[in-house]
Amino acid sequence: MTQTVSSPAVGARSASFALSRFSWAWLGVAPFLIFALLFLILPTGFLVVGAFQDNEGNFTLKNIANLSQPNIVAAYWISIKVSAESAILGAIVGFAIAYAAIAGGVPRWIRPTLMTFSGVASNFAGVPLAFAFLATLGRTGLVTALLVTYFDFNIYHYGFNLLSFWGLVITYLYFQIPLMILIMAPAIDGLKHEWREASTILGATTWQYWRYVAMPVLWPSLLGTTLLLFANAFGAIATAYGLTGSSLNIITILLFAQIRGDVLHDANLGYALALGMILITGLSNIAYIWLRARSERWQR
Amino acid sequence: MKRAVIGPWIALILGALYFIVPLIATFEFSLRMRRGEYSFDAYRVVFADARFQATFGYSSLLALATIVVGVLLVVPTAYWVNLRLPKLRPVIEFITLLPLVIPAIVLVFGYLRLYNSSSWLPMTSHERATDLLLTFGYVTLALPYMYRAVDNGLRAIDVRTLTEAAQSLGAGWATILFRVILPNVRVAVLSGAFLTFAIVIGEFTLAALLDRPAFGPYLQLIGANRAYEPSALAIIAFAVTWACMGLINLVGRGARNAAPAAP
Numbered sequence A: 001m002t003q004t005v006s007s008p009a010v011g012a013r014s015a016s017f018a019l020s021r022f023s024w025a026w027l028g029v030a031p032f033l034i035f036a037l038l039f040l041i042l043p044t045g046f047l048v049v050g051a052f053q054d055n056e057g058n059f060t061l062k063n064i065a066n067l068s069q070p071n072i073v074a075a076y077w078i079s080i081k082v083s084a085e086s087a088i089l090g091a092i093v094g095f096a097i098a099y100a101a102i103a104g105g106v107p108r109w110i111r112p113t114l115m116t117f118s119g120v121a122s123n124f125a126g127v128p129l130a131f132a133f134l135a136t137l138g139r140t141g142l143v144t145a146l147l148v149t150y151f152d153f154n155i156y157h158y159g160f161n162l163l164s165f166w167g168l169v170i171t172y173l174y175f176q177i178p179l180m181i182l183i184m185a186p187a188i189d190g191l192k193h194e195w196r197e198a199s200t201i202l203g204a205t206t207w208q209y210w211r212y213v214a215m216p217v218l219w220p221s222l223l224g225t226t227l228l229l230f231a232n233a234f235g236a237i238a239t240a241y242g243l244t245g246s247s248l249n250i251i252t253i254l255l256f257a258q259i260r261g262d263v264l265h266d267a268n269l270g271y272a273l274a275l276g277m278i279l280i281t282g283l284s285n286i287a288y289i290w291l292r293a294r295s296e297r298w299q300r
Numbered sequence B: 001m002k003r004a005v006i007g008p009w010i011a012l013i014l015g016a017l018y019f020i021v022p023l024i025a026t027f028e029f030s031l032r033m034r035r036g037e038y039s040f041d042a043y044r045v046v047f048a049d050a051r052f053q054a055t056f057g058y059s060s061l062l063a064l065a066t067i068v069v070g071v072l073l074v075v076p077t078a079y080w081v082n083l084r085l086p087k088l089r090p091v092i093e094f095i096t097l098l099p100l101v102i103p104a105i106v107l108v109f110g111y112l113r114l115y116n117s118s119s120w121l122p123m124t125s126h127e128r129a130t131d132l133l134l135t136f137g138y139v140t141l142a143l144p145y146m147y148r149a150v151d152n153g154l155r156a157i158d159v160r161t162l163t164e165a166a167q168s169l170g171a172g173w174a175t176i177l178f179r180v181i182l183p184n185v186r187v188a189v190l191s192g193a194f195l196t197f198a199i200v201i202g203e204f205t206l207a208a209l210l211d212r213p214a215f216g217p218y219l220q221l222i223g224a225n226r227a228y229e230p231s232a233l234a235i236i237a238f239a240v241t242w243a244c245m246g247l248i249n250l251v252g253r254g255a256r257n258a259a260p261a262a263p
Helices: A002-006 A008-027 A030-050 A062-066 A070-103 A110-123 A127-137 A142-151 A165-189 A193-201 A206-234 A238-244 A251-261 A267-299 B002-030 B041-048 B050-083 B086-101 B104-114 B127-156 B159-168 B173-184 B186-201 B205-209 B215-225 B229-258
Strands: none
Touching (some): A030 A267, A030 B050, A030 B086, A062 A267, A070 A251, A070 A267, A070 B002, A110 B002, A110 B186, A127 A142, A127 A238, A127 B002, A127 B215, A127 B229, A165 A206, A165 A238, A165 B002, A193 A206, A238 A251, A238 B215, A251 B104, A267 B104, B002 B229, B041 B050, B041 B229, B050 B086, B050 B127, B050 B159, B050 B173, B050 B186, B050 B215, B086 B127, B104 B127, B104 B205, B127 B186, B127 B205, B159 B173, B173 B186, B215 B229
């Protein structure tokens, strides 16, 4: 490179050559870029722009302001709460299981079995998952019936309902926990045996090891993955729809009804609804990517 | 020392219970269709249902179309980025991650607005065109997984040397892509393909909102109207997911075993 730059004429020629080669090489990814533009960026952009327009296409902030309607705020809030609860619980339980399988001193066959099963379960979402939990914890589900038969304890008499907030959280955990296990496994591998041994030799208690050695290393991946789980649950709809129909007012189900039949009677408000969802999943994903970059330096 | 081993076992056993009990309960429920005894009646009813066959067939076909379009889109792009445009890698990677950021329901909302019957490209006004739109939507949903799989595969081989060797033997770009590069990343492509199949086969949101007779909306319909068939369908769906993941493991293991023989 330095040689060509030393001579202006050659430098110019190689620059023009690079330019022509560059524009030609660019064509190689053109199909992909056109596809992404047509089926990813333009459709989303259309909604984002529409969120700032009125019926005549003039700029307005009215749609954003209208998001403060009580039923919309409630829908966002329930979605956020379900996603946060299932993400935090999924992260804690998933981490505990992954740590137990990898560093818990259990037989070696457990880890590959757990990983394979997690791959399946993290993809077993949607309507069939709702069916599975209806057959388990629904009013006539197996666990519900067994509890009545053997313990004379009907969970539905004590306020439990699968078609509710906590029912949805329990169901979401079925794909949240495995996702946590899959993503955290490499980070747990990154905890070196020597660190534990060194801290033990130096007289650290188990609490001190976790507080001053393991957690400072793990927290970016723990927090980042929790955010990923949050976004994962926030955009989900099929499980909730299969479980509760349209009775639970979460944001995806409200948007689904809006797309089907304009229940808000305001097309542009629908766009604002979508924009709000993109912002929430977008922010949690950006935070995830940032935290992931921070955590990867320990995994070398 | 003893306490350190009991804790992990408790976590694993409780976890196993949470994951296995719903499967047992669903399976048990699916056998209860005949009064007073276990039978596979629910499965018989499901398999005999013409709508099951039609929707499952339709979704399978759509999954295959998604895989073909996805491979044709992703393999040349990832190859080209690796070979000629490494500077573009962050941009392409960012784009392939966008479907994880933009929820599927928002994406299809955009499709319905942009490609409705009164728009510049009315893809929803004809059934075949809607099928195409649905396929492209699924390609988009599968993009993060397909691209990651193929890109990992390409990074593991020496793309530049293979390309130059093929070129010096007189191969054109099509020959290089389909007879040199593709066979070398077939394990990665197959992993991406099976994962795509698992995602597409039961997908609900896009199919329901584009109003196509796919397996996902059929599942929802049965769930709202029947008692035992949904459990049978959940078991079938779980088996299909398991088969896809099993095949991913299988082709991956095959590649590792074959590696020393063909370096």
